[in-house]
Amino acid sequence: MSSFVANTKNEVQEMLKVIGAKSIDDLFLDIHSRHQPKSFNIPNGLSEFEVLERIRSIASKNDARLVSFLGAGFYDHYVPEAVSALTSRAEFYTAYTPYQPESSQGILQALYEYQSMIATLTNMDVVNASLYDGGTALYEAMMMAIRINGRKKILMDGGVSPIYRKIIRSYTSNFDIEFKEMPVVHGRADREAIKNILDDKTSAIILQNPNFFGAIDDHSDIIKEAHSRGILVIESVYPISLGILKTPGEMDADIVTGEGQSLGLSLNFGGPYLGFIATKRKYVRKMPGRIVGQTEDKYGQRCFVNTLQAREQHIRREKATSNICTNVALCAVQAAIFMSLLGKQGLKDLAQLNFEKAEFARKTLGEIKGVEVKRSSPTFNEFVVCLPKKAKDVVEEMIKKGFASGFPLAKYYPEMENYLLVAVTEKRTKDEIVSFAKNLEGVLCS
C-alpha cells in the first residue's frame, strides 16, 4: 500500500459492504475484458529518499553553473527569499481555482492586487488574472483585437520575439488571418515602412519594447497613425524595463502583454511562466481569461470574486472567446509578492541598475578589437554585438570558460551569423563582466 492511500484492508471490507460489492474489481465491471491494457510496463515504486537521490543525480547532468549573459526574453534576475517562502505556503499552492469565493478570499484578493500592480506598471486600466505565458498572451491579444474591430490583417514587427511570432503562426494556421511581418532596420521599428503599409483591413500592429534586439523606442507616433485608421496597437513589454521606460499607457497602446517571469519567477527551463495582458477600460469585456473583480457581500463588506465568467467556457461553450480554464494563478501571486517587496522605488532602482550594468558591459565589450556594438537607438539591459567570427562558435568556446555568453541570433535571423544578443541583469558583477570581456577577447584572438 503506498503512503498516499489511507484505506486499510479492514476499511476496504467495511466500505465494500456498504456499497454491496464483493471486491474492488466488482466496481470496474463496466470495463470489459476486451478493454484490458495491452501492457502496463511501469517500473516498481521507490521510496522518497530514492526518488530524490535519482532526481539529484539527473539534475547534476545539467550545467547550471555558467555565468549567464543569456536573455532573449527570459532573464536571470534575483528572486528575494520571501517570495518563495510565501508562495510555498500550502494554503496558496494546494488550493484549486476559487470557485467558492467565501473560501478563497486570500487568492482572490492577491490576484486583485496583482491586477492592480500590473495596471500601474503598464499604465493601463484593466488586467486579467494571468495567462500561461508571454507568447500565448500575445496570441490572445491579437485575437482580442480581431474581435474588437472585426478586421483580419495583422502587422507584426520583426523586432517582436521570433519565439512569440512562431507561436502566433501555429495557433492561427486554421484561420483566415493575413500576416505581414516588417523587417527590422538597425534595431528600431521601421516606422516609415509600417505607416506606408497600413490600410483599412489592418486589425492590429504588434510591437515590442524593448524589442528582441534590446532597442528601446517610443511608439507614440505609430500608435497615433494607427488609431487614425481604426487600427489597434498591441505592445509586448519586458516588465522590469518599465521601472524607467516610457509606458505603453503613456504611448496610448490599446493592448499590452508581456512575460512576467522576471517578476520573481525562476527560469525553470521554460515554465511555469506568467503571461499578462492589460487593456483600456472600454475593452474589458473583450479581454480573455479570468478577471477578479471587487464587489460587496451581503453585509456590505468589500470582497472579491471571479467575474465576467459568462463569456468563458462555462456557459456559452462553443461561442466561448477563449478556452482558458487553468491560468497560472500561483505565478501571479508570486509576482504580486515580488512587486510588493520591490515597491515603487525598488522598481526604479532595479531598472536603473540593470541599465547601468548593461551599459558598462556594452562599453567594455565595445573596447575589444573586432567587436562592434550594434546600436542605432538606446538599449535597456540587452544589446547586440557583431563578432569577427560566427557567434555560435564563439559561444561554444565561451562555455568552456564558464560563460553562457548570449544568444546567437542566427538561430532566428539566418543572415546574422556573427551577431550575439547579450543580456546583463543586476546579478552580474563588475568582475564577472570584466572577466567575460577578457575571456571573449581571448577566444576571438585564438
Added chain:
Amino acid sequence: MQLIFEKSVPERKGFQVPKSDVSITTTIPDAYIRKTDCLWPEVSELDVVRHFTRLSNLNYSLDANFYPLGSCTMKYNPKFTEKAASIKGFANLHPLLPQLDGSLVQGALEVLYEMDRLLSEITGMDDFTMQPLAGAHGELTGVMLIAAYHRAKSNKKKYIIVPDSAHGTNPASAAIAGYDIVSVATDKNGVLSLKDLKEKITDELAGVMLTSPNTLGIFNSDIDKIADLVHQVDGLMYYDGANLNALLGRARPGDLGFDVVHVNLHKTFATPHGGGGPGSGPVGVKKNLTKFLPISRVVKRNDHTYALDYDYPDSIGYVAPFYGNFSVILKAYAYILMLGKEGLCETSDHAVLNANYIMARLKKYYDLPFDRTCMHECVFSASRQEKKGVHAIDIAKFLIDKNFHPPTVYFPLIVKEAIMIEPTETESKQEMDQFIEAMIESAQLAESNSEEFKNFPQTTPISRPDEVKAAKDIACNYFLDK
C-alpha cells in the same frame, strides 16, 4: 482585509536593491523615460510577509480541508515533489541553453524524454509532447493535431462532436481551433447516446471529444464501438484526460481506440494546482499523428544522450515557447517514480472505491440521476432539496461552515442542481464519514428548516458576494476603483 496598497507608507522599503559597482556616463534620452510613477506599494518585508500570510489564511486548501471537487481531482500533493522541483540544477536552468549547447541540459532533456515514455505506456499511446501548459491548452493542441491530420490528407472536415456532458473547455477548444461543434445527447444510462451519435456522423466529421469515465463518473462500455464508427469516416477520437485517475492500470485510452489524448498532470499525477494554475497538459498521439506533434521534440540518440529535434516539416509548430511547464512535469515525474506500477493501480482502485462508498451512503438522502456503479466521482441532484427552496449552491455554502470545500455544483450541465463529488484515493474513511455526516445534516436541515440556508456560510470572513454587481460595475484595478 486591507489591501496591500492601503498599508503603503511613503519611503518604506521591502527589498534592498544592490548598490551599483559600475560607473557609467550614458543616460536614456528623456523621450524614452516614463513620466508617471508606478504606484507599487511602499511596505517593509515584514509588512509583505504578514499581508500574504494573512491572505493565505483566508484560503481553503487541500492540506487543511477535504476538497471533493468533482472533475478537478484534488488529491494530496506529496511534499517531496516540491523539493525535487527546487533543486538548483533545474530551477535556475535557462530555456535557451540548449541553443548554445545541448550537452548543458542533458538532465532536463532526460526528464522530458522519460515522461514521454512513461505517459505513453500509461495511456497506451506512441508519442507525447510535454508542451501544452494546461489541460485546456492540451485540448487545443490535440484539436490542432486533428486538423493537421485532415489537412495533410486533404479531408474536407467541418465539425467536432462533443457530448452534452463534456467539460466546457472541449467545445471552446474545438471552436478556437476552427471547427463547428455538434452536441450529442446523453442517454438514460448516463452515457453518450449511440443512436444520436450515429445520426450525427457524416463524412465531414473531424473528430469526437470524449472523457472516460464521463463527467457523470460513468465508464462507457461501448467506447471501442464508438471509436470504430468514428474511424469509419476517418474521424479521430480525442480523449480528455481529466478523468484518467479512474483508469490507471485498468484501461488505456490508446487500447480503446483513441488517437489523441491529453493528461492533466495536476490531477492524475498530483502536482499542486496553485489556486488555479500552473497546470500542465501533455498530449499523446498514435504513431500516424506523431509527425504533426509540436516542435521541438526530445530524442534519445544511439549513444544515450538526448537532443532537441526540430526537423518535423509537418509539425503544427510551437504551442508554447519551450518545453512545457517544466517544473510541473518534474514534480509529476517524481510522483510516478515513487508510486510505480503498483501505486498507480492502487490509485484508481481506491479513488473508485471511495467514490462508490460516498455514493452508497448518500443515495438515501439525495436524488441520484444515474443510479449505477460510478468510477472516481459520483453525481447527485439536489432536486429533492430544491422543492423545499434549497439549491445546490445553498448546500455548498452550508458545507463551508462544516469546514469542507464544497463539491462541484451545477456541473455537469445535464443534471439539474448537480452536486458532483470526487473524494480521490487519498482521503481516509474517517474524513469521508465526516463529510457524509455533513451532507446528511444538510439534507435533514433542508427538510426541517430550509429558510436557514440563506444564512450560510457564517464562519467565513465574507458571505455571499454580489456577483451581479461585480459583473455590472467592473472593478478590477485598485487605482481606478478607489
